[in-house]
Amino acid sequence: MALGEHSDDISQATPRRLSVWVNKSASDIGVSSKAGNTTANSSWIPCAGFNQATVLVTVTNATEGSGSTATNFTFGIDISNDESTAYPLQTASTSSGTATLSTLSYSKATGDASINFAVDFPINYKYFRINTPTLASGAAGDSYSIEVNLGKI
Structure with a gap:
């Protein structure tokens, strides 16, 4: 298109849409x-060909409001190229020009109640898994489930 010409082609203005979507249920990944x-790691989740993951977490507090049970729900993410070697995802903080790596950990306060929450993040590896999901002060009657949606934008 020459300078000064107008195009009615909306393909450039159209928002990107999810072109592929797959759900891995809590049963599929072993966290139901x-x-x-x-505490139990999920199974390895194949994610090659996808670039977006959403982790959906359900925490059920058996004695909601009692003040005596579950407080925070925490988990990490491992990635792998072969389903055997786990590489924990890292986050970095910088001080005086030096980046310090720390294992990335997601933590959500439950407020001693049943909750649902989601974590969305980009992916660019072959496999990932939910690492050490933990319900702090959780009791046997409490429970949690995790499922994963994979997408390609």
Whole structure:
């Protein structure tokens, strides 16, 4: 298109849409109705060809409002090229020009209540898994489940 010409082609203005979408249920990844006092990594989730992941977490507090059970729900993310070697995702903080790496950990206060929340992040690796999901002060009657949506924008 020459300078000064107008185009009615809206393809450049159209927002990007999810072109591929897959759901990995809590049962698929092995984190379905886990007791609140247990910790178990999810199975490896194949994600090659996707560039977006959404982790959906459900925490059920058996004695909601009692003040005696679950407080924070925390988990990390491992990535892998071969489903055997785990590389924990890292975050960096910078001080005086030096970047310090720390294992990335997601933590959500439950407020001693049942909650649902989601975490959305970009992906560019072959496999990932939910690492050490933990319900702080969780009791056997409490439970949590995690499912994952994979997408390609």
